[in-house]
Amino acid sequence: MSEKKVSEAILYRRSVRVFDEKKDIDPVIVKRCIQQGALAPNSSNLQLWEFYHITDTEIIKKISTACFNQPAAKTAKQFVIPVVRKDLWKKRITSNVDFIKSEYEKSNNKDPKKIKSAISYYQKILPKIYGVGNLGGWLNSVATHVKGIKKVVYRQVKKSDMRVVAHKSTALAAQNFLVSMAGFGYDTCTMEGFDSLRVKKLLGLPKTAQISMIIGCGIRTPQGVYGPRFRVPFEEVYFHK
Ligand SMILES: Cc1cc2nc3c(=O)[nH]c(=O)nc-3n(C[C@H](O)[C@H](O)[C@H](O)COP(=O)(O)O)c2cc1C
Incomplete structure (x- = not known):
């Protein structure tokens, strides 16, 4: 499987809300992308994260329900859930x-x-x-x-500052993962619309763990990308001093 260059993968990545029902993704490749995720920079190299890779169809259904069955969850072939473990x-x-x-x-x-x-x-x-x-x-x-x-x-x-620190690092790992997946031509949708308590119970996580996000994974359908990419003008967010 050929890989895209980083800049190509960044451009290719979109939040895909409808994945192709007929196209499966290889869990070995997804796992490799998670491994690349774990190479992200992180505060004090404490690696206060865990990654849950869900391929079991029964658990996938339950996670989708906990994500309100939003389209990106309902059509996902697999889920990857980066979890913040500040407690570790x-x-x-x-x-x-x-x-x-x-x-x-x-x-x-x-x-x-x-x-x-x-x-x-x-x-x-x-x-x-x-x-x-x-x-x-x-x-x-x-x-x-x-x-x-x-x-x-x-x-x-x-305590709240340290929570942010741990979430920052986990989000960087998630971004590495998203770009790695795009590099292999795989698609993702990052979600924060979910019932965190229910998902924590499903994954058997302790109270002290926090779910950073839930990432639906699969292959895009043309209607799965909701329109052209929108970003505010770059000049509005870029300051050169
Ligand atoms: C932390 C986070 C949470 C998000 N939650 C959702 C979500 O629950 N459902 C959804 O469809 N998209 C969700 N998104 C996707 C964003 O809407 C999307 O990234 C944004 O519109 C930009 O589009 P793009 O990713 O295609 O560039 C989320 C993105 C992030 C980073």
Whole structure:
């Protein structure tokens, strides 16, 4: 299967609302696109995400119902659901520290200062940010504000800020996935119109997990692309200083 260039894939990608009933997509290729998704840049490389790839027809039907049976869900051949797992931060810190240590062991050019500062970032700084402390991080936030009067500080320290951070990274992975799918001539529709509680139950997710979006996948029908692409004039959103 030949792949499109990145710029071609970006242009090819549209939100497809009606997928071709007669055309199946290969779950192996979809899985590969998810793997490419997981190569996205992400905050502190904590990879606070999971990807649920749904190919089982019974589960597909249930997910479609939870998406109000909107056309992109009802006609989807498979679903990919990127899930934000901010709650896994401690586990991911351990994975990063283990990786840093094993790379250090392998290295011929060992610099103890460098590894110490990398490990301290994961073991001292990140727990302060992700642990947030009392009152959903508001105390941290006030302390940061006071410190910030005189010096440059990292201000995103509230629980809600960290939620945004985790969602940003997962959305970047989702975008990598969408473009990868377009690269293979596969189509997608990103959806946030769904009952998150029902979908979480269906996937067996804990309360602490959050669904970033649900992505319907298949092959486009001509009527599945609802008209030409609309974007506000680029000059309205582009600022060059
Ligand atoms: C986070 C997000 C949620 C979306 N939710 C829906 C949705 O529930 N249903 C739908 O048909 N399209 C949904 N869309 C698709 C947008 O409407 C679409 O991306 C936009 O109109 C631009 O069109 P394009 O993707 O073809 O360029 C969503 C897109 C994003 C990024």
